[in-house]
Structure formats: C-alpha cells, structure tokens
Amino acid sequence: MVLLTETIPAGLRADDLTFARELAALADSISLPRYTASTLKHGLKADGSVVTEADTATELALRAAIEAARPEDGFFGEETGEHTGSGTRRWIIDPIDGTANFLRGVPNWGTLIALEIDGEPVLGVVSAPALGLRWWAQSGGGAWRQHGTAEPTRLRVSAVESLDQVSLSFQAVESWAKTGHLDALLDLCAEVWRDRAYGDLWSYMLLAEGALDAVCEFNVFAYDLAAVIPIVREAGGTCTDVNGVSSHSSGNLLATNGRIHEQIRSRITR
Structure with missing residues (x-):
C-alpha cells in the first residue's frame, strides 16, 4: 500500500488532500465530457484569452463544493474571481489550464487545485483527464503521480547538474x-x-x-x-x-x- 501522506503541516486539515482529490474527480466529470464536443460554446475574455462553457461550469461546481465543505476558507478562481474567507486559508483554482488546447482537441489540459495557507501554496492537485493522469502533493507528504486506476508512484526530479x-x-x-x-x-x-x-x-x-x-x-x-x-x-x-x-x-x-x-x-x- 502506497503511503499518500506523511505529515500534516500547520493549518492543514487531515482530510484536505482527500478533499482536493475529490474536487479533481468532480472537475473531470464536468470537463471531460465536454472535451471535443461539437456543441461546446466558447468566446473571448477581455484580455483576449479563450474561455469555454466548460471552464465556467467546472469552476462554479468546484466553488460550490468548497463553500459547502470549507465555508471559512477563501477562494480565488480564474473565471469567478475572489471570495475572502474568515481565516488564512484560500483555495486557488484554474478550472481548465490549457483552454486553447481543450478547444482544439489537444489533450494537454487539466484542472489545477491549490490550497494556500498564510500566502503559501502548501497543497496542489493537477488532474489531466484526457491524458488519464493526476498528480498531487502536500507539504511534507511527497509528490505523487497516478495513471488511471494504477497504484500511485512517488515523484523525484532529475539529478542533472550541467x-x-x-x-x-x-x-x-x-x-x-x-x-x-x-x-x-x-x-x-x-x-x-x-x-x-x-x-x-x-x-x-x-x-x-x-x-x-x-x-x-x-x-x-x-x-x-x-x-x-x-x-x-x-x-x-x-x-x-x-x-x-x-x-x-x-x-x-x-x-x-x-x-x-x-x-x-x-x-x-x-
């Protein structure tokens, strides 16, 4: 059995990582069925970047889930902006990172979910459902990758020095x-x-x-x-x-x- 967490840093709840991974699964259930859909609606934001109905639907669902489960926490999303919480915790969400890829049928896109405490990101989940991949980490617990339903594997950067x-x-x-x-x-x-x-x-x-x-x-x-x-x-x-x-x-x-x-x-x- 792979150990998914090792320590719980100050400010983190014991179930925050589990909750974040549940949010990723929720995001996948909304975004993936819309990927390459011929009926997908999209437009341009004020800055000229692309936004689709999948971006908005995904973020709204994640925001509602966070507000229900963590009402004291703040929230900052690319599409719906910021809500200030009552403490020092804030969830930061990009519902679809790589929206242009999503729109064009390139599978390099996914949902980014972070928990920031006292201004520092201490937990992150990245889910790329079109690739069948998910990655996650929390401070002190290592970084992990899962392909489909396979057992998670621990990650390590390269040893290149030159x-x-x-x-x-x-x-x-x-x-x-x-x-x-x-x-x-x-x-x-x-x-x-x-x-x-x-x-x-x-x-x-x-x-x-x-x-x-x-x-x-x-x-x-x-x-x-x-x-x-x-x-x-x-x-x-x-x-x-x-x-x-x-x-x-x-x-x-x-x-x-x-x-x-x-x-x-x-x-x-x-």
Whole structure:
C-alpha cells in the first residue's frame, strides 16, 4: 500500500488532500465530457484569452463544493474571481489550464487545485483527464503521480547538474519577447542540451517526474502556478520567480530540479 501522506503541516486539515482529490474527480466529470464536443460554446475574455462553457461550469461546481465543505476558507478562481474567507486559508483554482488546447482537441489540459495557507501554496492537485493522469502533493507528504486506476508512484526530479545536459521547456516565445527576455532565451537554448515548449501544466509535471530539468514562463498568474509549486517542491525541485523570490504571484516562474536553478536564473536575468 502506497503511503499518500506523511505529515500534516500547520493549518492543514487531515482530510484536505482527500478533499482536493475529490474536487479533481468532480472537475473531470464536468470537463471531460465536454472535451471535443461539437456543441461546446466558447468566446473571448477581455484580455483576449479563450474561455469555454466548460471552464465556467467546472469552476462554479468546484466553488460550490468548497463553500459547502470549507465555508471559512477563501477562494480565488480564474473565471469567478475572489471570495475572502474568515481565516488564512484560500483555495486557488484554474478550472481548465490549457483552454486553447481543450478547444482544439489537444489533450494537454487539466484542472489545477491549490490550497494556500498564510500566502503559501502548501497543497496542489493537477488532474489531466484526457491524458488519464493526476498528480498531487502536500507539504511534507511527497509528490505523487497516478495513471488511471494504477497504484500511485512517488515523484523525484532529475539529478542533472550541467547546462549542456539540461532539457528545458520555455513555454511561449511571445511572452519572453513581450517581457524583454527573448535574447536571454535564445542564448539559453544555445547552451542547453534540448529545448521544447511543452506548455501549460504538463511542463511542470514532467519536471516533477524527472523527464525535464527546467521550466520557465512569463505572463502567468497565481491560478496558473499555485497548484504546480507544491508538486515540484515535494519532488525535490526549486520554484522561484526569475529574481529568486519564492512567489506564485510575480507573473513569472522558474522551476528546476534545484541543481541548475541559479545557473539558469542568472542567464535569464543578466
């Protein structure tokens, strides 16, 4: 029997991880039937990003479930905004990370569920039902991956230490260009062994699994990052913004196996 949790950090309830995984199952039951559906309705938000009825329906269901089971907790979702709770706990939700993929029939999309306590994400669940995969972690309990109904396996980042052996996922060229980091990206890609843009949640999960060594992206928000950070950290990795600050609200994130973190960060910011 795989041990799913080891310790319960301060502020976490013993059943928070179980509850978060139940939320992921609820999200999957709403989003997956709508995936590739010919009747799916979609539009553009004010910022030009795509939103579908699946995004909204999923978030509304998760928000209702959280408000019913954890009425004292705060909530922050990409589609419905923020509700302030009575304490220091806040659930952060991205109902469908990778909405454009979802709309186009690319299976790299999923729901991100995080619990933040005192401003720090301490629990994360990432569910990608079209891939049949789910990942989760809570502080002190390790990071885990489950494929379908198989037994969960514990995750560990890679042991790569040299830039010429690094496999890097850089997400979107456009965001690097808009933030003035395109030259740094091109120089970095020339140094590493392999560069790809796997995109969205999957890049971070591949990092936690040890298949990638570094991921960096710009123009991101707390709901894009809060769930993936505990998983990467509990797998032994490091997450900061490009200035080295531990944050899920700086608008960018550098996540690595830890061994090459400062080497890559220094090249992005020089």
